[in-house]
Amino acid sequence: MDPISLASELLRAGPICDHCLGRRFAGLPGKLSNPERGFILRIALGFGQIPEERCWVCGGVFSHIPRWAERAAELAQDHEYKTFLFGVHLSPRLEATEEFLNERFPSPWAEPIRRDLNRTLGQALERLLAEKGRKVTVDFQRPEIQFLVDIERDEVKMQVNPVVFYGRYRKLVRGIAQTSWTCPHCRGKGCEVCGGTGKLAPTSVEELVLPVFLEATGGKAGKFHGAGREDADARMLGRGRPFLLWVEEPRRRTVDLAWIAEEVRRRTAGAVELLELQPATPELEMKVKKGRFTKLYRAKVLFSSPVSQEAFQKAISSLIGKIR
Ligand SMILES: [Zn+2]
Ligand SMILES: [Zn+2]
Known part of the structure; x- marks a missing residue:
C-alpha cells in the first residue's frame, strides 16, 4: 500500500x-x-x-x-x-x-x-x-x-551512573592490603583468628583512598579494583599497579585529581601514592580488567645454616617457568 x-x-x-x-x-x-x-x-x-x-x-x-x-x-x-x-x-x-x-x-x-x-x-x-x-x-x-x-x-x-577513575597506586610500606580483607572465620564479626577486628589486614588501599574520592565527588559509595594484587605484606613500588575506582551516585564528575592524589599522600603520611589519575575511558577499563602485566618481585632470603652452591643452584632452577 x-x-x-x-x-x-x-x-x-x-x-x-x-x-x-x-x-x-x-x-x-x-x-x-x-x-x-x-x-x-x-x-x-x-x-x-x-x-x-x-x-x-x-x-x-x-x-x-x-x-x-x-x-x-x-x-x-x-x-x-x-x-x-x-x-x-x-x-x-x-x-x-x-x-x-x-x-x-x-x-x-x-x-x-x-x-x-x-x-x-x-x-x-x-x-x-x-x-x-x-x-x-x-x-x-x-x-x-x-x-x-x-x-x-x-x-x-x-x-x-557511576563515575570511574583510572590510576596507578604505589604502596610504600608493608601491612596494607589492596582491598578490605574480611576475616573468613567470623565474616567480619570479630574472632580469635582476627584478634576481634573482623579483618585480616589492618587497613587497605581501598579503605585509605576511597573516602577521598567520595569527598571530592559527593558520591555515596564506591569500589576499588586493581589489575591483579600483591600480598598485604609486600610493598608495591616502581610505576605502581593500575587500578579502577568506581564512585556510585556522584554529584560531581569533574574533580581536582591533583588534590585527590595530594590528599591521599597527606592522610597516609606517604604510605600510599596515586599516580596518573584520570577519568577512565572504555580502553583503560579494559586494560585493567583484562590486561596482563609484567611484575618484578625482589626478595631477600636468609638461611638458618650454610647452603652449598650446588644445592642453591638446584633450588633456583626449580623456580624457573610456571610455578604451581
Ligand atoms: Zn497520538
Ligand atoms: Zn575473625
Whole structure:
C-alpha cells in the first residue's frame, strides 16, 4: 500500500494526532519529524486537527513530555552531567494499541512508539537545559544519568551512573592490603583468628583512598579494583599497579585529581601514592580488567645454616617457568 492510501485509512479509523500519524511513516526518506510528517499528510488529505488528548492511539501522551522533561531536570539538578538517556515504561493501553495498529494498519515505515517517546523526551530535556545555557546530550552508550518515565503512574525516576577513575597506586610500606580483607572465620564479626577486628589486614588501599574520592565527588559509595594484587605484606613500588575506582551516585564528575592524589599522600603520611589519575575511558577499563602485566618481585632470603652452591643452584632452577 502507498503512504497516502494508508494515511487516509488511518485518519478515517478515528481521531489521530500528528505525532501518531507521522510515526507510521517515520522510515520514509527525508528529514521531517513525525509531527511534521503527520501534519503534511493530514492537510493533504483534508482532515482537521484534533485535540491531542482525543488521539485514539496515544491519548495525548506527547503533550506530557515537556512536564516530564522538567521533572527530570529537577531530579538531576544537584548532579553534574553532560550525557543522559531516557527510557519509558509503556502503559498496557499503549502496548495494546501499538499491537493493534501493526496488525490492522501494517506499515513498513512505522517507528515503535517507545523509540519515538524516548527520542522526543531526550530532545525536550536537551532544549530545556540549552535555554539555561547548559549543554547536555543524549548518549546511548555510556549515559551519566538515566531517566525512566512510567507513563501509567505519571512518574519519572532517575538513576545516576557511576563515575570511574583510572590510576596507578604505589604502596610504600608493608601491612596494607589492596582491598578490605574480611576475616573468613567470623565474616567480619570479630574472632580469635582476627584478634576481634573482623579483618585480616589492618587497613587497605581501598579503605585509605576511597573516602577521598567520595569527598571530592559527593558520591555515596564506591569500589576499588586493581589489575591483579600483591600480598598485604609486600610493598608495591616502581610505576605502581593500575587500578579502577568506581564512585556510585556522584554529584560531581569533574574533580581536582591533583588534590585527590595530594590528599591521599597527606592522610597516609606517604604510605600510599596515586599516580596518573584520570577519568577512565572504555580502553583503560579494559586494560585493567583484562590486561596482563609484567611484575618484578625482589626478595631477600636468609638461611638458618650454610647452603652449598650446588644445592642453591638446584633450588633456583626449580623456580624457573610456571610455578604451581
Ligand atoms: Zn497520538
Ligand atoms: Zn575473625
